[in-house]
Amino acid sequence: MGDTTDIEAEYESLLGFLYICPVGVLRVTATGEVEMINPYAAQMLVPLARTPVLRNLFDVLDAYAPELRGMVDHFTAPSGSICQNHRITVSRSGPGARVIACTLLKINPDVLMGVLQDITEMVEQERQLRQNEAMFAALVVGVKDFALFSLDRSGLIDSWNMSGRQQTGYGVDEVIGHDLQVLAEPDSDSADGVANQIEEAIREGWSLRECWCLRRDGSRYWSQVMVASNQVTDVAADGSDGSTTTDPRDITGFAVVLRDITERHVSGEELRRLLTTDHLTGATNRARFFDLAEIEIARHQANRRPLSAVMLDVDYFKQVNDRYGHAAGDALLQRMVTLCRVELRSRDVLARMGGEEFAILLPNATLDQAVAIAERIRASLEAAFTEGSPTFDDSAPVPITGITVSLGCAELNPSVTGVDALLHAADTALYDAKRGGRNQVQVAPPG
């Protein structure tokens, strides 16, 4: 009696399993008559059937995959796999088409097992991937600005394409099988350079250098040459111990990017640096500071994380210029920026607002945290200009002593809502610090 109950419970559990199973499973005869079918399979098939009957699999799918019946008929072996993930598009409405993958297994001459899966999402992902690949290919091959090609494991060019041809003028036959020297200017020091670069790419994974190169027509151009190694990813497969150092035997070849940068006296990076940083100190410049502050204020509004600012001004800076000269004053400002950065996080923005006045934007910092950072900066600068302290730089041409700074802190809050208000509040606190005797940190009065 107990056994019967156990079996009944197991049977019910098995039924429950098949009711929930998120893959369509069914058993049909050789002619497609459905003998068993789980609900997920029925969920997919019933809406496809023209009449609400589900007797024959091939009848239901005839309008979408008429080939299915033929595939079964032509499979003459007594058992085996008739098809695996055969794709059946069951709605014809463009990119969003629903697709079912059908696997049929012949168990014996009169029994087939079928598995059905809705792969609509996967097909859509594949489509997007192909589109991305096509866009990437168009980007790389169609561009005139650089060439992308590959080397075999011994460093000889083994692929060449339109991008290489446009860049250098050389055809396939003239470069395949040669090393990178074929593209370089003969009397440049690049012969060693090519070997060194391959070595570095093997050792480090990639290598970048710049040299003069020659086009087929004899004109020369200043080129950036990037070589990156392609490695077999399964390092353990060849029996190595799995250590992270690169074994040259794992290198399958190299990818090379060649870029003509002759015309770029000022590279994009250089231009960006010039536009966004203060020429003297390398700190962020005023214009960039306001851009970044707007971005951080938008972030603050989106995620409600705190945002604080600190104004910093050098005490009695005019006397430094008067006593030591302007060059010393400039050097002092540079040193101060370096010292401040030690106390700041990577996301903090240190900007020179003009003269000897700096602003610091502290994302995700409360007023208390801003005060703590300001106090660290104050103490660090005071120590750096105190003779005998560990951070005092007595190797400078003119060791400057006794320099201090005053700082004012403010936090964005309902009564301080924008960049201007935030800086004004910090500035007010800064003047409190000045009036209070300098070399100190003050906080903007609430609201």
Add this chain to the structure above:
Amino acid sequence: MTTADDEQVSGTAFGAITIAALDAADDLALDDLPFGVVGMDAEGVVKRYNRVESRLAGLSRDNVLGESFFLTTGVCMNNYLVAQRFEDEAVLDVTLDYVLTFRMRPTPVKLRLLKQLDGPFHYVLIQR
């Protein structure tokens, strides 16, 4: 909108029973009905499940109550023909021919879908 020819149109017949009568019936009364009854709340969670339906599906009432019907035992009805109509339509009383998978056998049935405004449950009635 069809009803079986041999069916007596009475208060408890498949084609005639009202949603109010189903709401009023206790569990024993539901068990006496000669067709399957599944009652769900607005989220599709099974609240009522009668004996005929339990026998047809091969599942005990205890294992079904509290489960989401269209995600567990009623997966084969989770499409635009059935589940979607409960979502889309405020009031339903419709009978349709359908194929269910009781114990994994394709089984032709008649379904009656019942839903009323502000009712505590909506029902799927199933007649083999």
